[in-house]
Amino acid sequence: MDENNFKDVQDGTKAVWAGEKESLAYNATQVPVVLSVAYNYDDVDEWQEVALGNKPGYTYNRMANPTVQALEEKLRILEGAEEAVGFSSGMAAISSTLYTFLRPGDRVVSVKDTYGGTNKIFTEFLPNLDVDVTLCNTGNHKEIEAEVAKGCKVLYLESPTNPTMKVTDIERLARVGKSVGALVIIDNTFATPINQNPLQLGVDIVVHSATKFLSGHADALGGIVCGSEKLMKKVYHFREINGATMDPWSAYLILRGMKTLKLRVRQQEKSAMEIAKYLQKKKLVDAVYYPGLEAHPHHDIAKKQMRGFGGILSFVLKDEMKAIKILLSKLKYANKAGNLGAVETIYGPARTTSHVECTIEERKALGIPEGLVRISVGIEDTEDLIADLEQAFSYLESNYPVSCS
Structure with a gap:
């Protein structure tokens, strides 16, 4: 379905229809669960073109899957992003995004009361990779701005925070992050794209634990990252090689949950x-x-x-x-x-x-x-x-x- 069809409709309509039409088969009204690990090509040249990304198609489920792709497209449209990449869990999405863009010697500025798993990445895993991490008091915007002004590669936000429900001024902090050339990333799980679209407020990358509100039925794990085509190509490449790919059955369950x-x-x-x-x-x-x-x-x-x-x-x-x-x-x-x-x-x-x-x-x-x-x-x-x-x-x-x- 042409993306222009969603320009003038509300989020509830997007949640039902976005990303699905292209994946339908056999005149079905619902996206199929494609469980095949690999895809057959009689033409070796066509196979190579698809494998290299020069032609649309599928070769191996770690790279791409039609059911997962339908979910990625639905959230891409809801968040107003250019691209979206699905992961096996919310923490896979968060950690993979951070590992994609950070290198030894880089500096991260974030807030103290992010989700516990995210906090462990900041306090345990990234320091082991020689990444400098500074955690600020969440509600103190001046403190965050002062630390960002010293220079950083990534400014990582979460709003509202889990579980203290603190809120950061996204537009304000995205602006200061951009002023020093930082990549601004936010966890939008609690707000969902129904209540908040951080990309419109200046953020570069939005991450979701799709396990939570997007799925809504506590029966599927998943994570999704949204952003520009340039940035998502890098995130996709990390996922492709490191392998934290979303399962197609989980993608189907999350797709179904997102309709409501x-x-x-x-x-x-x-x-x-x-x-x-x-x-x-x-x-x-x-x-x-x-x-x-x-x-x-x-x-x-x-x-x-x-x-x-x-x-x-x-x-x-x-x-x-x-x-x-x-x-x-x-x-x-x-x-x-x-x-x-x-x-x-x-x-x-x-x-x-x-x-x-x-x-x-x-x-x-x-x-x-x-x-x-x-x-x-x-x-x-x-x-x-x-x-x-x-x-x-x-x-x-x-x-x-x-x-x-």
């Missing part, structure tokens, strides 16, 4: 806002982190650059893990699991989800309290989720003498 992306996100953030307001009133809650709340320190920035505030929030319970264990055990309509973005509501403390790889001391240094609980709000009825929380809090309040002073 906008519907899911709108319901999830509607409930997230109501849950955040509810939690603000609870005496056992020390803090609530959701960019949709006017009390959120970065609310104005979020309102400026996002079209909605997303389906993730977090809160901090008094008495930390003792209270968390009681509260979570009483919830009826929630999975307690290390995932997010699914149709089912999911609860989990940072110590078992986003930052399980970190020690208590490391989490504290990153500004993540042990009493923090992340909620990935599902598509259930808002009233039922609030009622479920209420009965769980009632049990906690009556069965455990947590100080409310």
Whole structure:
């Protein structure tokens, strides 16, 4: 389908139709799952032209696959990118992108409270490759700008952050990154392309854990990187040789999930806002982190650059893990699991989800309290989720003498 067909339609329509027409076969209405590892060519010259990328086609699934390509095209259009590259997981997408562009002696500037796996790349893996990493306080834009001004190869952002829900001014920081010639990369998993398009704000590369909101059904791993054709050719080459290729069955499941992306996100953030307001009133809650709340320190920035505030929030319970264990055990309509973005509501403390790889001391240094609980709000009825929380809090309040002073 001609890309011009999507210029004047909304994101919900793009999520359903984009990238699919070219991959259909046998008059089917759905993209097929192409599981063949290799593709036959009777003409050796044609085979070589396809293998060299001089002619469209497929040779081997590590290079390209029709089902994966349909998913890449759908997200490319939703993000307004020139190209997109699929990976076997979100962390494969993030790590491969960083390894594509960084070399020994290079410098990276990022923020402290990125996702735990990303943080480990910054604090453990990149330093072992002689890459200098500076992590700044996420909400301190002046600190980030000062570090970027010293020079860096990559400025890596995540907004909103996982799980503290901090927001960075993407346009402002992209501008300062460009001023020193840095490549600006952002993890857009929490916002999704429904709520935020960082490429339009000056970012060079957008990464997604497609496992999360894009899939939406907690049954497929995947990651996708979007950007200019020039940059994506380099990312693709790294994936082609290093092999973290997306599985076609996972691509199909994510494609199917993306058809309802906008519907899911709108319901999830509607409930997230109501849950955040509810939690603000609870005496056992020390803090609530959701960019949709006017009390959120970065609310104005979020309102400026996002079209909605997303389906993730977090809160901090008094008495930390003792209270968390009681509260979570009483919830009826929630999975307690290390995932997010699914149709089912999911609860989990940072110590078992986003930052399980970190020690208590490391989490504290990153500004993540042990009493923090992340909620990935599902598509259930808002009233039922609030009622479920209420009965769980009632049990906690009556069965455990947590100080409310």
